[in-house]
Amino acid sequence: MKRILNLQAKRPLAALLGLLPIVLLIVVYSVASDMRLKANPSDKLLPSFTQMSDSMQRMALQPNQRTGEYLFWVDTAASLKRLAYGVLIAAALGLFIGVLTGSIPLLGTTFSPLLTIISLIPPLAILPILFIVIGLGELSKVALIVLGITPFIARDIQRRTHEIPSEQLVKAQTLGANTSQVIIRVILPQLMPKLIDAVRLSLGAGWLFLIASEAIASTEGLGYRIFLVRRYMSMDVIIPYVIWITLLAFLIDWLLAKFNQKLFPWHKSGDQR
């Protein structure tokens, strides 16, 4: 018998092992749900899978009686739109700030302290300020996401810029390149995959800020819906919504990873030459 430290699972067994805890979790849930519903058929805490799928059919496949909208899809579209705007603006801003402060030393020494301070402000703490200054509309929700993740992206990009070997920058200069040529042709292209990596890492925070701002002031959105039905203890809506948000987050992350591989074949993470 080998030491536990050295034991490894082979291919089919490994997949099975990975699935085991998930299946176990589902089984435990359904047994617990059954037990509670048997004791009290109107129990709301652990809805059965049928109850959940009924609720979802009502939300996703039937128009709302009052507004005629398919609430599930309206919520999804609204949330994804806010997230997309927020993340895209944050990525663009973060790239801009990160590249300039990272590659031009004078800008770096001027703005790095400020950037550090801003990145330490808890974004949710300034959410009231956003609501006061720009109102309760769409803009404040997007602004919260932007404020929340731009400093992270900017600082990450700044660090990645410093990681580019100085030999490359010197080499480009000996071939005649000026400052803007070095930034545009040597630094920027090498940062694009790093930017996508930074976006992937910041998406978790992005979702957090999105749901927080929707919970406080909104009329539709995935976060809004969860917090709305909480009043009626509608776990049969909340749980599928959470699963849906998780699935969306996974899909976006997976797509960005694929995108990175396709677009930047020269990029191997953790290996630079």
Add this chain to the structure above:
Amino acid sequence: MIEAKNVWKKYGDQVVLERINVSVQEGEFVTLVGASGCGKSTFLKMLLGTETPSEGELLMDGKQIRDEPDRDRGIVFQQYSVFPHMTVLENVMATKAFARKGLTGYLFGESRKAAREEALHMLEQVGLSQSRDKYPDALSGGMRQRLAIAQAFLAKPRILLLDEPFGALDPGIRLDMHALVLDLWKAYKMTVFMVTHDIKEGFYLGTRLWVFDKRRDDPHAPGRYGASITFDLPVGKIDHTTYQQIDDQLRPTPVPDPVFMEKQNA
């Protein structure tokens, strides 16, 4: 063309180089050898413009050499010399793109076509035509250095600086690279400075050999004195004894300190 007048380089109290007085004519191929940490690379960096002399003057055509890299001085480093996000062909074309003034460093239309032609010709000269669409990551170490050399030569600098360019390569490949550099040097007629830690390399490559070493040494304060050029020899006229002398000088057997030995014996 290049002249050093009493050049010193210090970092704080540490003296790296002292009293360097040399002059180099156009078209010479100078090889710089010496023990590691003796300041030969520092001297190369001063020629490149990423380091400046602490004292004295380093002149090019009678004028102070510029203290930032430019097109006059090409460089091939031991590694990281090529752009990893460009294919081999794009790497060489970038030389042409950077040579033109402009905001973006991209080429379009006619100039792009011309650059492509020139780059392809250069790739043929260094034997990389087959790999022109590969990314540097997919090349061997020797091929990557060929690419770096192609870039540097295509820019036609007045001085080409080679900083241990073959240090990481296998001996066999190193020989190929020597032949390549010598051929290109003859074809493009530029002044070459090459730093190497391989003394033999210095003895048959190029026209002139400089040995960097300390003339005086204080064993209790190693940073007190810097290295200078202890041998400045024309290549091809060096006899075996000189070779041995230099070899011994760079790989000295440690001489025990007499004061220390006495104390131990007492």
